[in-house]
Amino acid sequence: MPITRLSIEPLKIPFKQAFVHASAVRAETESVLVTVTNANRVEGVGEGCPRHYVTGETVDSIERFIDIHREQWMAFASVHDLKNWASLHSSVIDQNPAAWCAVETAFLDVFGKEAGVPIEGLLGYPPLSGLFQYSAVLGTDSSRSFKKQLERYLAAGFTDFKVKVTGRLQDDCDKLERWASREDSPIRVRLDANNLWSDAQGAFSYLK
Structure with a gap:
């Protein structure tokens, strides 16, 4: 089914408390949503999270990337078209990974919905099964908030945690x-x- 629309919009959802790590302090999400719509009005949605300190991307750079390639992408009619474009443009994707993540997942979503199958089925993989374990992420600048978050996660049964290091040794x-x-x-x-140290020796000295 032909693609009739491909749009992008920033996604900013306020946090109840600031999320802190060595490279940034966030009071809201910093993501983009890409929506792909076909002639049957079926919509696929994909999300990308640009991080200038990781890949050099920003919301503006994602918008520019999409503007450049939108016309080519709107000609996609199948997963084969999606895979073929990706294989021919691997270098530009490597420079814009968060942008491509949003675009690719939006197309997979719309193709899967149109076919009535989950994405793993669309790609020829077996259906998901079994139990899954999730990690709780703790990133806060307040000891009180950290303790409160931790207690909530423990009460919910979490046993796997990722703790954001701040660079303040005593606090950590x-x-x-x-x-x-x-x-x-x-x-x-x-x-x-999150990029706190510039070399391995700096990390070793801090962690020691």
């Missing part, structure tokens, strides 16, 4: 101390520094 140690006395359940904690 205080956060990790909250797990030191817990022996009632297995807890897995990972640290996410």
Whole structure:
């Protein structure tokens, strides 16, 4: 079914509290939504999260990327067309990964809905099954808020955590101390520094 519309809009959802890590402080989401509509008025939606400190992308750069290629993409009629374009433009996709993520997932969504199958079926993969484990992400500048978040996650049954490192050693140690006395359940904690260190030695010295 022909594609009749491809649109993009910023997605800004306020957080109840600021989300903090070494590279940014956020009071709201910073994403884009791409919507693809076909002649049957079936819509597919994809999301991309540009991070200038990771890939160099911004909301504006995603909008420019889409404006450049929109006409080519609107000629897509199948997953084959999507895969073929991606294989021919791998270098430009590597420079705009968040933008392509939004576009690609929007097309997969609309093709899957039109065919009446989930995306894994559309791509020839077996249906999802089994149990899945999710990680809780803790990123806050307030010790009180951190404790409150942690208690909520633990009460919900989370055992896998990713903690955002701030670069303030005592604050980071205080956060990790909250797990030191817990022996009632297995807890897995990972640290996410978000480009805090410029080299391996800096990371080693801090973590030591």
